[in-house]
Amino acid sequence: MDGLMNIVQGILGVGASVMLPIIIFIVGLVFRVPPKKAIISGITVGIGMIGINLVINLLTTSVGPAAQAMVARFGLNLTIIDAGWPAVAAGTWAQPIAAVMIPVILIVNLIMLAMNWTKTLNIDIWNYWHMSAAAATGYIVTKNFIFGIFCGIIYTVIVQIVADKTAPKMQEYYGLEGVSFTTGSAQGYALIGIPIGWVVDKIPGINKLDVKPETIQKRFGIFGEPMIMGIIIGAFLGILGGYDFAGILQIGMTMGGVMFLMPRMVKILMEGLIPIQESAQKMLQKRYGDREIYLGMDAALATGAPAALATGLLMVPITLFIAVILPGNRVLPFGDLATIPFFAALVVPSRKGNILHSVISLTVVITLALLMATNFAPVLTQMANGIVEFPKGAAEISNLDTGGNILNWIFLKLAELYNMVF
Template identity: 30%
Template sequence: MKEDELMLYAVDHFFNAFGATIVVPLMIFIIALFLKVKVKTAVISALYAGVGLTGFSWIISEFTPVVTKIIRQMVNNVGIKLPVVDIGWQAGSLASFNSTVGLAFFVFGLIIEFLLFALGITKVFMPSNLWNNFGFMIWGTLAYYVTHNFWLSIGLSCFMLLYTLELAEIQADRWSSYYQINNTTVSAAQNIVQTVPAILLDPLWNCLGFNKVHFTPTSFRQKFGIFGQPTTLGAILGLFIGILGNLNRITSYQAWGQICQFAIQLAAVMTIFPLVTDIFAKAFKPLASSIDQQRQTVSNEASDPIHHRKRWFLAIDDGVGYGEPATIISGIILIPIMVIIAFILPGNRTLPVVDLISLPFMVESIVAITNGNILKVIANGIVWFSLGLYCSSWLGPVYTATLTHYGAAIPAGVVLITSFNLMARPLNVVVFAAFISKNPLWIGLCIIIYLGLLFVLRRYRPQIWTYLNQMAAKNAGTTTKSYQKE
């Protein structure tokens, strides 16, 4: 094995040994010291991050098998026979870290992220969310398997990073305002692209009157009292999904035992996840406040942060938003909807299963941009994720061959595998297709579009953020959360 490959695999073993619950808090501690946060506060922030990530891991690892079992029963009830089966994002993440291209991007991509921020090309400090870099690494890994071109594959991962940062900055003010952690945004490659339909389709939903519908957690509580609380809604949704999974034996007491258990389990997730989210959010609030203080110290511009040219954003894990009521409610509602759509969508070959539990992660940008309008979130999700099913269907053979090459095991009886969270991404797939074509025209077109959007963002950033806030304020029954200093 070459010396550079040994170095890359040493990095892989290091990160695997310590894991996200150690590496991410350590990164937060270093960034906090860089931002001149007191050592005591920096230590507490790091601990909160570790505790929050551990809490997320425990809840999701326990709940995923339960949801997966119900979904498989639901699938069997309706007789869905689809060859491309979603086995979850974890296998794709492992393959990324097992490939030379993936590891190379993990190391050098971190340097690129620092340079992009230092040179002012982006206002988003991405290294604070380095664990989600596998979202870029997986596309380079797939491209290398198809093309055997190392530099083209690295270039694809880098380009994915560039436009992800661009989208993260576009929605940054809206995201930080809605989720109430100043100067922060999410930047996971697999979840940020939902910014596109959330913005482009909003005028259509307004024409249909969706903005006038009171379909938010607040309106639920006002109209239905105890039945509008997240815990109660979790139980009701759990009963509904549980019944769908047990239609073929609905008269048996075993079925109702599972239905009632799932209702309590989903109610528990809807109750506990926001508590863990609050703990995780505490890790970033001192850092966000320090960014505010430094910006105000060096700037004599208007007090409105939208017009501050020195303002920048800390990229944080999207676990921070998972437990927010509108986010988790809309994500859970989309679970049975996407199973049904997978069954009726003409030409679809993908069966979403394990990654359906990631739907609250996947809709965060939509929730922020629509200001918590659950009806719009669901409508956007149906359109975008339906297109995503076609994308993952097309990529099924490539994804399966790549992951098998890097050691992933295919479950018994499954022909092809995918990750609904990683592969059901229309924009990512278009870029991927352009790069693996090796056609300079298509690759050049992608770059030109990116540069054009970058120019517009650099020149009209305040106007873009103002427009998104005005767009969010049009939604009835929502409260436009203004920027407030912590």
């Protein structure tokens, strides 16, 4: 088991920018892409991922301090700290069951593809940790290794199905042909956010408000440009954080840069994926007729759309406000605040890019997510204890990505039910 864990950690340790080109090259050869073209595609995807990660790091290092400043300024005092997805991911990979789940997830995916139960080939191995987290939760709560594997398998099946079902609207809105999102957190938020968005669209008055980047740009001219929207939202976060004038300008320009650069980084990555997707479609059409195949990718690709980024950034102060006033919540949002645009990845297309409807939908989801994250805290604390350094003053940790994810929370409840029955 230790040897398998070392292999898994070694693969994950080199990072997406190194492993993803190798995976794309191999997938390209499987789908009969000429080797030279497959190499170029893989390298292009890797470069696109480097660019996306650079912009995400820029986003995180700007929003994180702003959120911390808001917490300090408004005197928020909650006993469970949102340690962010990296802490929970590290705790997940440290569990012995996680190493076993890597090949299990891949095998389940391949079986489903062979049986035509899914259209998605999930090549986003870094986000396999969401499925592994469900397995680790089942194992930690029940102490039953087999039950933990069962949880991970069922989670994998759900991820494949949700990826398929959400792909058409997602592809149409983001222009990501042949791609589906297999990120567990984006899917979990979508499972609640999409139905809520449908209800929001039926509310008289609100359903007439069309707040899309395109309509904002048409009505307000230069102030509707994505980069200007980023500057305005960034400045708003700086004001809430109590920044001085220079600090407000700096975070404003940074968010404007994020809104401008991210679509271009996603475009580079998609240039590498297109030859693979086209060859896969041709091969499948010859063998299966009209059958489609999607490449399962990280929901980070959604941040190339101004509506998704704007929705996520606007949700930062809203999430902090909800945390303060929500009865029963003990989670102080922090580590995953910069990850909220990923949570919006599948909600925004369902609302056709309407930022207002997306924000209202996610406000309801975040309210429920904070309560789930509070309930999940003891298990996530146990999972990460001794593996990661807890934030200062944290008696317990949780996060929005996993603890506030309805998919992971359901498996927590299933594990607790198993203990009651057996």
